[in-house]
Amino acid sequence: PPAGNRAPGPRGLDLAVLSSNPLAIVADQRLHSLEDNAGSLDFKGELNLLRSSLGRTGKRVCVRVDVASTGSLSEVIAQQPRCLYMVCHADFDRDASGRAHPWL
Numbered sequence: 001p002p003a004g005n006r007a008p009g010p011r012g013l014d015l016a017v018l019s020s021n022p023l024a025i026v027a028d029q030r031l032h033s034l035e036d037n038a039g040s041l042d043f044k045g046e047l048n049l050l051r052s053s054l055g056r057t058g059k060r061v062c063v064r065v066d067v068a069s070t071g072s073l074s075e076v077i078a079q080q081p082r083c084l085y086m087v088c089h090a091d092f093d094r095d096a097s098g099r100a101h102p103w104l
Helices: 043-057 071-080
Strands: 017-018 023-026 030-033 062-065 083-087 091-094 098-101
Touching: 017 043, 017 071, 023 062, 062 071
Parallel strands: 017 062, 017 083
Antiparallel strands: 023 030, 091 098
């Protein structure tokens, strides 16, 4: 398992953290490199804040940290974590009535 991950105990997996950082975004009906935008994710910073918050509780928490993929998401769902924390960009389409339909 990746560094920092603990094997699930008798209670199972408490928290799964999955991250995804796309290489491009869609804007103005064109693909743009995230290298050209300030929109990249600060996964390490976000994970450090999460670890700090969990550490202040004084409780032992079984955590899995992984890269988001269809396979890793399926594995995590099969483990039935108490909480799933996704760090990613999302986009959405609007239908004819103007309602947003999110997709990752």
